Amino acid sequence: MTQSATAPHLPGAQEIREPAVAGAFYPAAPAALRKQVDELLAAAPDLDLPAPKAIVAPHAGYIYSGALAAQAYARLRPARDRIRRVILLGPAHRVAFQGIAVPTVAAFQTPLGPVRVDREAAAAIADMPQVHQLDAAHALEHSLEVHLPFLQRVLDDVAVLPLVVGPTEPLAVAQVLERLWGGPETAIVISSDLSHYHGYDDARGRDSATASRIEALDFGKIDGHGACGAYPLNGLLLMARHRGLCATRIGLCNSGDTAGDRSRVVGYGAWAFSPCGTREFAVGQRHAMLDLAVRAIRSGLRSGKRPEVRIETFSPPLQTLRACFVTLKKEGRLRGCIGSLAATRPLAADIAWNAWSAAFADPRFPKLTPQELPGLNVGISVLSPPHPLHVADEADLKAKLRPGVDGLIIADGDRRATFLPQVWEDLQDVDTFLAHLKRKAGMAPDHWSDSMQVSRYTAESFAAPVPG
Incomplete structure (x- = not known):
């Protein structure tokens, strides 16, 4: 369930994306990070269910949304020795661009060690017009980075294709997901928080409406006010319709429920997407x-x-x-x-x-x-x-x-x-x-x-x- 103590050989530091928010969104010390992630995962329900094809999980600091993210990642535990590739999509917070940004580096570093970038998966979408090599979009982006320690602790040996998604039509995102869909060895993770900086009761109403759209697979109806990861999320909803997946709610909360005051909260939600008709x-x-x-x-x-x-x-x-x-x-x-x-x-x-x-x-x-x-x-x-x-x-x-x-x-x-x-x-x-x-x-x-x-x-x- 944990990464090997011996890190894989990587060509050089210039080919590694270094952590940008270690020490801010999560602990920078390896032992402290490992302890926090393991405790969050241990507290998540261990359900007698098959692993979903895709999950949606939040990307705030661990004190705010880590417990809910852990519940989503715990759903992947039954497939920890089967999943070998994760397609990880999240929104752009730092760099403005159109389309989908793929990194050129060989690995993303975390305090727990390097996470290998799946270069074969990156090559498989390189010819698509909505895909661009853009390391700048990844350099300071937290929406993908905060998920990596969970993947390192839940899955045995996995490569990740991190994709930062700017303004992109749902169909364009779905086309990328279709090409990378694979079989049981591939999991999809969408990184998104929900509403931002509303009062507690207002946020609950807004997030409940967004949750209903997600669960109805109502792609194209969610915007950045409802979910900061609206662009990748709408693409997944379109693919879920196409591939016959159903969305099941894992949890819904906000920072007022976890570690913040209730005057200006950020909403968090998590969902599992599994083939309809399988046991949910x-x-x-x-x-x-x-x-x-x-x-x-x-x-x-x-x-x-x-x-x-x-x-x-x-x-x-x-x-x-x-x-x-x-x-x-x-x-x-x-x-x-x-x-x-x-x-x-x-x-x-x-x-x-x-x-x-x-x-x-x-x-x-x-x-x-x-x-x-x-x-x-x-x-x-x-x-x-x-x-x-x-x-x-x-x-x-x-x-x-x-x-x-x-x-x-x-x-x-x-x-x-x-x-x-x-x-x-x-x-x-x-x-x-x-x-x-x-x-x-x-x-x-x-x-x-x-x-x-x-x-x-x-x-x-x-x-x-x-x-x-």
């Missing part, structure tokens, strides 16, 4: 979601009213803007199912709303009674954002469908319906799946038209019986 939620988080659904149903049985949900009392993943379905089954038979296809509220609020609605407002069933609680099974499906599936005809749709993986939405005029991915358990044949979905939408089983619209999504699903 730890066992404990799943239990919390199921417990919330059951509490919403019990509240309805007691008072008939929807429960009040205080979002701030839930863990950050449940504060993430996501859509879900809640499904109730009794003795294996459907007893209610209500959900949202589009994310319009935090996940905790969506779970509580849909659980209550599945029990008491599904028009297909009478209201749930207390006598039905024993043996009632509650299931939750957390959906990825739906994306249009472009098909030439029904045969093309059948060829592109992934049985057991895809949830599907079909629409033609005012007729519309969806099947969750778990419907494949009962309708395993593509023809049968589509025919039943068309019937649900009020279409004939053989219906097709040039105006047919198709979207697909994935879901992470889990269920449990209501405790006695």
Whole structure:
């Protein structure tokens, strides 16, 4: 987990970028830095989750945002012996330029030793018009430097391609990320703080709005007022849409919560980006979601009213803007199912709303009674954002469908319906799946038209019986 005590041979000092903010943003003494980073990482939750493809983490001084950055880097620990390359992108604070600045040096030095620059990765993007060799942009820039000690302590042996991003369109950033995307050996890190120098309550509102845009993958809608790393961040959001990644909140805070006063704060956020449909939620988080659904149903049985949900009392993943379905089954038979296809509220609020609605407002069933609680099974499906599936005809749709993986939405005029991915358990044949979905939408089983619209999504699903 730590760097080797023997530093690799490097050609010469002129090829090393020396630390610019050691002793200011983090300790300059190796032992003190190692101790602080290790303590921050040790305090981060050790979740039973696969490492994400990308993370977003803040870049302030460690006393301000180090704990949140450590939580993001801790998510990479399961892949510490697999990740061999990190593409690290951050904003320009010192030098004004257009495009993306790549360094020419062989390594970036930290008090813990040198971090090798991946020259092969740099060469792979050298011909792109938005990429420029510009060491001046890196010389005093802190937005990348502060991340390096975390990488040194979390990953075994890694090369880094540091990229400082000036004003650049999301597509131009995404094109660079696409060329460098690689496989499981490559991780992406976006360095960004959020709002700057607002009052505490104002900043919380602004940062919550930015968080919602990140979680909706709403690229191009975040500017420098919402996040200083808006340019690289918007590029990642575009790539996340293209590559089918979902964003899960790791944490959201500001300097007023950590080491500063509350009159003028800086906001910090961290997110993990993983392929939609893979496991995003730890066992404990799943239990919390199921417990919330059951509490919403019990509240309805007691008072008939929807429960009040205080979002701030839930863990950050449940504060993430996501859509879900809640499904109730009794003795294996459907007893209610209500959900949202589009994310319009935090996940905790969506779970509580849909659980209550599945029990008491599904028009297909009478209201749930207390006598039905024993043996009632509650299931939750957390959906990825739906994306249009472009098909030439029904045969093309059948060829592109992934049985057991895809949830599907079909629409033609005012007729519309969806099947969750778990419907494949009962309708395993593509023809049968589509025919039943068309019937649900009020279409004939053989219906097709040039105006047919198709979207697909994935879901992470889990269920449990209501405790006695």
